Amino acid sequence: MSSVGINPWPRALLTYLVGAAIVLVGYRDTLTDMVLIWSRSGTFSHCFIIAPICFYLVYRKRAELRGLSPSPSWIGCLLVALLIFIWTLAEIVEVQVVQQFSLVLILCSLVLATMGWRVTLTLLFPLSYSLFMVPFGEFLIQPMMEMTASFTVKTIAALGIPIYVEGLFFELPTGNWSVVEGCSGVRYLIASTALGTLYAYINYNSMHKRVIFILASIALPIVGNWLRATGIVLLGHYSGMQLAVGVDHLLYGWVFFGVLMLILFMVGSRWSDPLSQSAIYKTAPRHYRQGVAVAILLVVLPAIIWSVIATKREPRAADFSLAVSYQGAALDPDNGPLPFEPRFQAADASGRFRIDTPLAQGRLLAYWYGYGPESNKLVTSTNRIVPQKDPLWRAIALSGEDASCPRSNLLRVESATETYEVISWYLIDGAAICDPVKAKLAQLLLRLKGGEEQGVHMALILEPGSRSDAPAALEQLIAGIRYEGVAHAP
Numbered sequence: 001m002s003s004v005g006i007n008p009w010p011r012a013l014l015t016y017l018v019g020a021a022i023v024l025v026g027y028r029d030t031l032t033d034m035v036l037i038w039s040r041s042g043t044f045s046h047c048f049i050i051a052p053i054c055f056y057l058v059y060r061k062r063a064e065l066r067g068l069s070p071s072p073s074w075i076g077c078l079l080v081a082l083l084i085f086i087w088t089l090a091e092i093v094e095v096q097v098v099q100q101f102s103l104v105l106i107l108c109s110l111v112l113a114t115m116g117w118r119v120t121l122t123l124l125f126p127l128s129y130s131l132f133m134v135p136f137g138e139f140l141i142q143p144m145m146e147m148t149a150s151f152t153v154k155t156i157a158a159l160g161i162p163i164y165v166e167g168l169f170f171e172l173p174t175g176n177w178s179v180v181e182g183c184s185g186v187r188y189l190i191a192s193t194a195l196g197t198l199y200a201y202i203n204y205n206s207m208h209k210r211v212i213f214i215l216a217s218i219a220l221p222i223v224g225n226w227l228r229a230t231g232i233v234l235l236g237h238y239s240g241m242q243l244a245v246g247v248d249h250l251l252y253g254w255v256f257f258g259v260l261m262l263i264l265f266m267v268g269s270r271w272s273d274p275l276s277q278s279a280i281y282k283t284a285p286r287h288y289r290q291g292v293a294v295a296i297l298l299v300v301l302p303a304i305i306w307s308v309i310a311t312k313r314e315p316r317a318a319d320f321s322l323a324v325s326y327q328g329a330a331l332d333p334d335n336g337p338l339p340f341e342p343r344f345q346a347a348d349a350s351g352r353f354r355i356d357t358p359l360a361q362g363r364l365l366a367y368w369y370g371y372g373p374e375s376n377k378l379v380t381s382t383n384r385i386v387p388q389k390d391p392l393w394r395a396i397a398l399s400g401e402d403a404s405c406p407r408s409n410l411l412r413v414e415s416a417t418e419t420y421e422v423i424s425w426y427l428i429d430g431a432a433i434c435d436p437v438k439a440k441l442a443q444l445l446l447r448l449k450g451g452e453e454q455g456v457h458m459a460l461i462l463e464p465g466s467r468s469d470a471p472a473a474l475e476q477l478i479a480g481i482r483y484e485g486v487a488h489a490p
Contacts, residue, residue: 008288012070015293016114019300023106026304027087030099037135043187044135046194051133053198057126068118069286072293076113076120077300080106084303091311093444094377100134113296125201132194137186138381144184144222151226152179152233161237167396175241177233180388185225188257192221192264199265205273213268224260231256322351322368322456323484330484331355334363339418340393342459344383345376355460359477362462366483369454378426378454379439385422385459386413395422405434406478413461421462425478428455432478456483 024031038047058065083106090098108127112120120127149168156163156172164171168179196217200210236242324331331353338352347367355364369378377383386395398410398421406423413420426433428442443454458481 006287008070008286009065011288011290011293012072012115015072015290015297016110019110019114019297020107022297022301022304023103023110026308027099027103027106030087030096030103033096034100034103034133034135041135043137043190046191047133047135050130050194054126054130057129057201058123061122061126064122065119068122070115070119070288071286072114072289072296073112073116074292074296076109076111076116077296079109080113080300081303083109084300084307088307088310089444091307092447093440094379095440097134097136101131101136104130104133110300113300114293129197129201132197137190140186140189141181141184144186144189144225145179145181147222148183148185148226148229149179152230155230156233156237159234169394169396172233172237174237177236178388178394179229183225183229185221185228188221188225188260189218192217192257192261195261196264199268203268203272209271209273216268217264220260220264221257224256228256322349322366324351324353324364324366325482325484326355326357327480331364338363338365338461339420340386340390340413340415342383342385343387344457345380347376347457355481357477357480359473360460360462362460364481365459365461367457367459368483369457378428378443378457379436383457385411385424392416404475405432406474409434410474419464422459423462423474423478424457424459426455426457427481427483430482432481 034047038044083102087099087102087106090096090102108130111123111127145168149165149170153163153165153170162173170177193214196214199217200213204210204213334352334354336352342365344350344367348370349368351366353364353366355362367383369376384395386393392415393413394415395411395413398407398412406425409424411422411424413422424434426436426439426442428439429446431442433439433442439455446454458478460478
């Protein structure tokens with residue numbers, strides 16, 4: 001009896017749903033992390049609607065899909081396996097965003113694995129748009145803060161208003177201002193790009209129109225945020241710091257963003273293409289190769305199980321003591337009060353030590369992070385010497401164009417009455433590292449070699465006047481500092 005004429009879609013959809021369920025159950029922690037970020041961060045709250053939008057975009061393609069005959073693809077299976085391996089490496093070094101991208105891409109690649117190329121190409125935009133579910137873009141915060149501050153300062157100076165600048169902090173005769181994370185414009189940029197990409201896809205048929213509109217949706221919020229920040233400072237200045245300095249500061253920002261989006265869409269609508277019917281390709285229904293699809297799932301399932309087991313963290317005792325030495329001599333603990341308290345995630349072990357050398361005098365803080373299930377991350381943007389909105393202290397980068405370690409991480413931390421310089425770096429497998437990307441790679445190599453621990457985040461608070469300006473002296477200083485390991489606290 002011939003199988004020609006049997007609708008292959010029910011089996012194809014069932015196979016995909018089984019595969020997707022396996023992936024989501026196996027990587028449920030990654031999915032949970034994504035949803036938690038969406039719920040607690042205003043920057044990524046739009047991610048909640050990305051999946052419904054993707055389903056709607058697939059629904060729009062239903063006529064085209066009916067004319068296709070899905071067929072499983074081994075190339076898709078290989079792509080899924082590669083992405084599982086990438087997820088595993090990302091989990092080892094705790095690069096959360098790579099894990100999340102891997103999860104979404106695995107779900108997209110399962111479409112290729114279970115339904116084939118024609119279906120995947122037909123759904124290419126909805127599948128690609130699903131990447132907006134990943135809370136991504138925080139690496140842009142610092143450069144966008146710097147660009148915003150630079151534009152604001154230059155504009156105010158060009159208007160003849162006296163302004164004094166230190167890093168991201170500046171003073172006007174009427175008051176003080178600083179560019180913080182909320183002023184970077186990243187949330188406007190991400191939301192605008194997501195909206196602009198969707199608008200371009202729905203309203204334009206030609207690729208060049210889509211590209212131009214997407215580029216405009218990227219450029220407009222960046223430039224708009226510069227104008228917004230400058231306008232807020234000027235409004236505060238000319239009103240004697242009565243306007244744009246409280247809740248209305250944020251309100252003006254979102255109103256300004258809404259107006260920008262309205263202008264963008266109104267201008268973009270002038271060049272909208274008429275709604276056209278996509279070409280519908282008819283292929284004769286073929287028997288769905290269920291045996292091949294099941295074999296693909298039997299490859300995916302063990303790969304996911306392996307990746308979860310390979311990255312499992314063993315539990316360990318919670319109490320540790322940390323020992324640190326300088327040039328082989330143990331440093332004495334120093335538990336006196338600090339002038340300011342760095343904000344680090346709970347470390348597995350920490351210690352404060354007194355350092356007194358010809359090169360520098362000060363307080364050495366050490367935070368050791370291991371690799372247990374309850375451990376926090378050694379390398380993370382949430383570990384800060386001084387929080388951005390600290391009411392008393394502010395941190396100003398002193399590295400300038402110097403990218404050498406440790407000068408690349410040199411800060412001046414100051415209050416109204418006190419000033420300190422602070423050097424921070426990572427100690428991983430005996431090596432001093434300042435760059436967080438290099439630190440992540442060092443963690444990966446250590447884990448692949450079977451290492452049990454991740455390393456130590458060091459912060460040296462130098463006493464005023466104690467530091468030599470010679471870069472070689474700083475390098476010599478941190479080269480002599482070692483942690484002697486951890487032991488269970490008595």
